[in-house]
Amino acid sequence: MSKLQEKRKSSESGSNIKVSPARQQEMNKGPMKSVFEVENLNLWYGSNQALYEISMQIPQNQVTAIIGPSGCGKSTYLKALNRMVEMVPSVKTSGTIKYNDQNIYKDKLTVEYLRTKVGMVFQKPNPFPKSVYDNVAYGPRVHGIKKRAILDQIVEKSLKDAAIWDELKDRLNENAYSLSGGQQQRVCIARALAVEPDVILMDEPTSALDPISTLKVEELVQELKKKYSIVIVTHNMQQAARISDNTAFFLNGELIEYADTNKLFQNPDDKRTEDYITGRFG
Amino acid sequence: MFEKNAGNLQKKVNNRVWLNKGMRTLFLGATLVGLIVLALLFYRVLTQGLGYLSLDFITSLPSPSFEDAGIWAGLIGSIWLMVIVAVVSIIIGVATSLYLEEYAPKNKIADIIRINIQNLAGVPSIVYGLLGLTFFVYMFSIGYRLLAGGLTMALLILPIIVVASQEALRSVPNEVKEASYGMGATKWQTIARVTLPAALPGILTGTIIALSRAIGETAPLIIVGAAAAIYxxxxxxxxxxxxxxxxxxxxTARPQDEWQYVAGAGIIVLLAILLIMNSIAVLVRNKFQKRF
Amino acid sequence: MDQLLNNEGKELNVQTLIEDKRKNRMTGNIIEKIIPVFLFLCASVSILTTFGIVFTLLRESIGFFSDTSLVEFYTGSSWSPWSGEFGVLPLIGGTLLITVVAAVVAVPIGLMSAIFLSEYADDRVRRVIKPILEVLAGIPTVVYGYFALTFVTPILQSFIPGLGIFNALSAGIVVGVMIIPMIASLSEDAMNAVPNSLREGAYGLGSTKLEVVIKVVLPAAFSGIVASIVLAVSRAIGETMIVTIAAGATPNLTMDPTESVQSMTAFIVQAATGDTSFGSDIYYSLYAVGMTLFILTLVMNLIAQYISHRFREEY
Incomplete structure (x- = not known):
């Protein structure tokens, strides 16, 4: 763990991901600009309420971790942010979710547009049964980019950003299913990066990975937050403590506490948070 | 007294064990009946037909004399039929399965279509012949022509293709589809770029098996007027x-023995084509064994 | 390379590119709307097929029944359409006779095969036998017909003196062989669905495998087994080529399987291949017989579905 923190420090000092001038400008507006503003979000699966009155702001270019015992609604909440939760037909919501000041449920913001801005990495690595190249080029292609030269650049850049280019540059035409689980997950991250989203939602991205792959993904998250805002759901409290700037604790569909990560882990306001992080339940 | 009982019990257990062994043999025997009949059938067809089978037989048109008769017209006709059947039934069958698996709302209409397909699979093939006779031959005025036969056969195997495609589509894991939606792909983009390609091997296997059913099907073709003597x-x-x-x-229906040899040779050609089609189906299945 | 460059070396942003493409994505939206409609239309072909079958059979049958009364048709015991006698009982009798023979062959053999495959055979044996049974199910019926006429009938003739070339027995036996795989595989599925915990309970009491089969597996899989038999019998009723080739063309109301009979399906083939002119009595009688056949098989299929849904064991 300490090793990782060392790494984290060193990578913070020497950035190797360049930020486009436009993005740099956006970032200069202030460190605490939020990408998501959620107000009084309620969500039901049929007649079962899964989320109660969630209000929460998610800051730009930071890592926001969401923790809580299984079934607490943390994944549901994450999937509400890019409307993936609607894959379940019986879902109903109330309240507002604003992405960059736009209500995501208003018609003007199509769900396809929202998802190009708010990418997602899933719990189990889920590459398509296609080549590495086709996996990463999937998003750009779906959105109409067909020129091979541009796609080549996007694939290379995305794989580099996902820190897997060196491993895979000679295996771009191999089926993604032939890769190891950790490599598959980083290809999935590269796939999400390929459309250059603003936000990346990660749903327990390391839960199916071995410790070494987990470490690589955690390091990657540290790098990525310079360019992207990241929301990560994890059942692993140490992971949240290691990699996040802010942490939200969910319990039974309610947001119990949301604070700076150090504060939440060292000096939680709520008794239930303390019980959870000290391992008294969950 | 007690020992006597124990001896009896041991005897009873022995009897039960022997009965089990005896019945096991009987069950095995019954299972072998099917295999033996299959072996006899192949043996019979080969001994009757091999002597008559030759390149000439394959490339000759029908003839009133058994020495000259060949299966060329039947072979070419069957290939034409298969092309019509494949085009029509794959398009309609895969589209139907896509509708049922991906689009159909969970309501009465989808249920009705599902139950209906199940029942269509049980309708005797000759009834499809009557349907084709009324609609394609007379009502659409196609007459006793290839198109009428092909369309009739396409409807006949449609339920098989729909069921096989549905299974193949269901085997594509949800996570992979979610990944596509998560990239901002629309429903059709997800289907066309992810779901269908992943389900394709299963769909192909099912389709080839359905086509091999169609190529051996006789009764409906008789009704919609495939002619016996065509030159x-x-x-x-x-x-x-x-x-x-x-x-x-x-x-087969001719009384003279010689024609039985001709029929045997024809059956060998038909079975050989079926064998080839089924081998392709197995190859496709193994080559693209699902990796999920 | 951290930034995308275009041909002139200018920086590119993927989101900008996507934004540009979005403007001409109107066609995409139209496709999204048209596709479900197209798919639904294709799906409705199956419904239309059913309507087509019912419409065809009804319309032409009604033509037939305006000349011949329903009562006459369903109670008459003489079928001689070329001389105007339309009593369908001999055809139904012929169909049932062959079906009974087929069931006598296929039910015990199919069930015993299913028990063997599901309970006794190890995986290796099963992997060999099941594909062979599939081959048996895939043999074209015209080939079975040839086999019945040129192989089974001569053998039977050597046992039963005076047996004619065309007889219900040979056709029935071979139809039975044809439906063995159906009973075997559907019944095996039903037996496989019986959870092992039930079997283990019986083994724990010292039962032999046979006792487990009879007292536990068969009762638990009963509805699935019955459904498989009903489906297979329905298949036998609709079987055409074997019967046409091997059973002859003698409408004959008899329970003696050594005689030649004509089934409903065989009559349809005979009438369709003969000089039946469109609109004649015989042409219409095709559909009256076809409808009888359709209703009979439909009812059996519905019964099979009802049994397997209604009595589906919840484990």
Whole structure:
């Protein structure tokens, strides 16, 4: 763990991901600009309420971790942010979710547009049964980019950003299913990066990975937050403590506490948070 | 007293064990009946037909004399039929399964379509022949032509293709589809770029098996007028035609023994084609064994 | 390379590119709307097929029944359409006779095969036998017909003196062989669905495998087994080529399987291949017989579905 923190420090000092001038400008507006503003979000699966009155702001270019015992609604909440939760037909919501000041449920913001801005990495690595190249080029292609030269650049850049280019540059035409689980997950991250989203939602991205792959993904998250805002759901409290700037604790569909990560882990306001992080339940 | 009882019990257990062994043999024997009949059938067909089978037989048109009779017209007719059947039934069948698996709302209409397909699979093939006779031959005025036969057969195997495609589509894991939606892909983009390609091997396997059912099907073709004696090859969708099983039926139905050898040779050709089609299906299945 | 460059070396942003493409994505939206409609239309072909079958059979049958009364048709015991006698009982009798023979062959053999495959055979044996049974199910019926006429009948003739070339027995036996795989595989599925915990309970009491089969597996899989038999019998009723080739063309109301009979399906083939002119009595009688056949098989299929849904064991 300490090793990782060392790494984290060193990578913070020497950035190797360049930020486009436009993005740099956006970032200069202030460190605490939020990408998501959620107000009084309620969500039901049929007649079962899964989320109660969630209000929460998610800051730009930071890592926001969401923790809580299984079934607490943390994944549901994450999937509400890019409307993936609607894959379940019986879902109903109330309240507002604003992405960059736009209500995501208003018609003007199509769900396809929202998802190009708010990418997602899933719990189990889920590459398509296609080549590495086709996996990463999937998003750009779906959105109409067909020129091979541009796609080549996007694939290379995305794989580099996902820190897997060196491993895979000679295996771009191999089926993604032939890769190891950790490599598959980083290809999935590269796939999400390929459309250059603003936000990346990660749903327990390391839960199916071995410790070494987990470490690589955690390091990657540290790098990525310079360019992207990241929301990560994890059942692993140490992971949240290691990699996040802010942490939200969910319990039974309610947001119990949301604070700076150090504060939440060292000096939680709520008794239930303390019980959870000290391992008294969950 | 007690020992006597124990001896009896031991005897009873022995009897039960022996009965079990005896019945096991009987069950095995019953299972072998199917295999033995299959072996006899192949043996019979080969001994009757091999002597008559030759390149000449394959490339000759039908003839009133058994020395000259060949299966060429039937073979070409069957190939034409298969092309029509494949085009029509794959398009409609895969589209139906896509509708049922991906689009259909969970309501009465989808249920009705599902139950309906299940029942269609149980309708005797000859009834499809009557349907084709009324609609394609008379009502659409196609007449006793290739197109009428092909469309009738396409409807006949439609339920098989729908069920096989549904299974193949269901085997594509949800996570992979979610990944596509998560990239901002629309529903159709997800289906066309992810779901269908992943389900394709299963769909192909099911389709080939359905086509091999169609190529051996005789009764409906008789009803919609595949002719037995045809001395020209079809050259359009509206040609008169014959098919391999029609030829075989026609030869079998003749009283002279010699024609049985001709029929045997025809059956060998038909079974060989079935074997090839099924091998392709198995190859496709193994080659693209699902990796999920 | 951290930034995308275009041909002139200018920096590119993927989101900008996507934004540009979005403007001409109107076609995409139209496709999204048209596709479900197209798919639904294709799906409705199956419904239309059913309507087509019912419409065809009804319309032409009604034509037939305006000349011949329903009562006459369903109670008459003489079928001689070329001389105007339309009593369908001999055809139904012929169909049932062959079906009974087929069931006598296929039910015990199919069930015993299913028991063997599901309970006794190890995986290796099963992997060999099941594909072979599939081959048996895939043999074209015209080939079975040839086999019945040229192989089974001569053998039977050597046992039963005076047996004619065309007889219900040979056709029935071979139809039975044809439906063995159906009973075997559907019944095996039903037996496989019986959870092992039930079997283990019986083994724990010292039962032999046979006792487990009879007292536990068969009762638990009963509805699935019955459904498989009903489906297979329905298949036998609709079987055409074997019967046409091997059973002959003698409408004959008899329970003696050594006689030649004509089934409903065989009559349809005979009438369709003969000089039946469109609109004649015989042409219409095709559909009256076809409808009888359709209703009979439909009812059996519905019964099979009802049994397997209604009595589906919840484990």
């Amino acid at each position: 020209t090859l079809p050259d359009s969708l509206l040609s008169k035609y014959t098919a391999m099983p029609i030829q075989i039926y026609n030869w």
